[in-house]
Each structure stands twice: as C-alpha cells, then as structure tokens.
Amino acid sequence: MSSEVKGIWFLSLKGYLEREDGPGAWQAFCDEFLEEYRDAVRDPLPSAWYPEEMLQDQLGLMHGRLAGGDDDAFVRLVEDVSVGGIGRFFRILLGLGSPRFAMKQIPTLWARLRRGPSSGQVRVDAGKTGALMEVTNFPFLADRNYRLLQVGTLRATLRVVGAKDVDVRIAEAGTDHARIEIAYR
Secondary structure, eight states, rough: OOOOEHHHHHHHHHHHHHHHOOTTTTHHHTTTSSSHHHHHHHHHOOOOEEEEEHHHHHHHHIIIIIIIIOOHHHHHHHHHHHHHHSSSHHHHHHHHHHHHHHHHHHHHHHHEEEEEOOOOOOOEEEEESSSEEEEEGGGGGGGGHHHHHHHHHHHHHHHHTEEEEEEEEEEEEOOOOEEEEEEEE
C-alpha cells in the first residue's frame, strides 16, 4: 500500500462540477479517468479510502481538461473546489480562528485525509502574518500538480478564515518534499 486518500477529494470536485456545469458533468468527467479507476470514482463515498494514484489521475484531468493546462487557472480551480469541499463544521471551526489557528490545523487535516507509508508528514510553523509549511516523505510531490494542489488548498483554507492578502509560494520542492511559504493578514 502506497498512500490512500479520503473520498471527499472526489466528492468536492463532483459537487463543484455539478454546480458549475450541471447534473451530468461529473459522470462525463469520470469517463476521462484511467479505466482502472472509473467505476470507483463514479460514486465516491466521503469517508472511504482510495488509492492516491486515483487523486493523481483526477489532478491531471483537472489541470489538462478543466484548466486548459494553465497553472494559475488550475490553482484557482483547486481553491474553488476546496472551499466548496470544506465541511460546514470545519468551516465554522476555522471561522472561529485566525489564519494562524487555521495553519496550525493543517497537519491534523492532512493526517485525516491521507494514510499509508507514503502519505508524508507535515509540519507548520505559524505566526501572526505568515507560516512555513514543510511536507516530507511524500513522493507525489514529484508531480507538479501536487505542488500546485498545496497552493490552492492553502489559499482556500485561509480564504475560509477571512485572511487578506494571501500569498502562497513553493519556496523549495524535490521529489518527496516541499517547503511552502505563506503570507497573510
């Protein structure tokens, strides 16, 4: 077992596509998945575990098909999908806190959404106006879409807590690690 992710990743995109493009949009998108994932992804369960490679396939489709290969459009898409996917309870919890509080929750959130020996570790040092996030032992960071995913999901999390002037930048990245600098107010 490499790494697994919760089905909420797929449900978030499903909800987004159905809101934006109508009821059949998700099923049409599922037709583009690698054949080995198509049946599983058509009706994902939020708390079920799926192979990380299935998310990797989804990210590739999102970047190519939905964002037209444009990195900035992909990050905005990830951000919008993530805001929609943040549950009501978590949104209320985050809304009670500051950007610093939200950033300190990232390692816990990561651990609840991923499992397995290749699921990586996350450490966050957060202050009043910024944070440094380090992800280690996560081989999927070799895929550029995963690095961009971090930017979009962090922006979404900070957007939910009302942070202003958010800047998320990959300061360093390798095949299994990344250092991400986040500024906010």
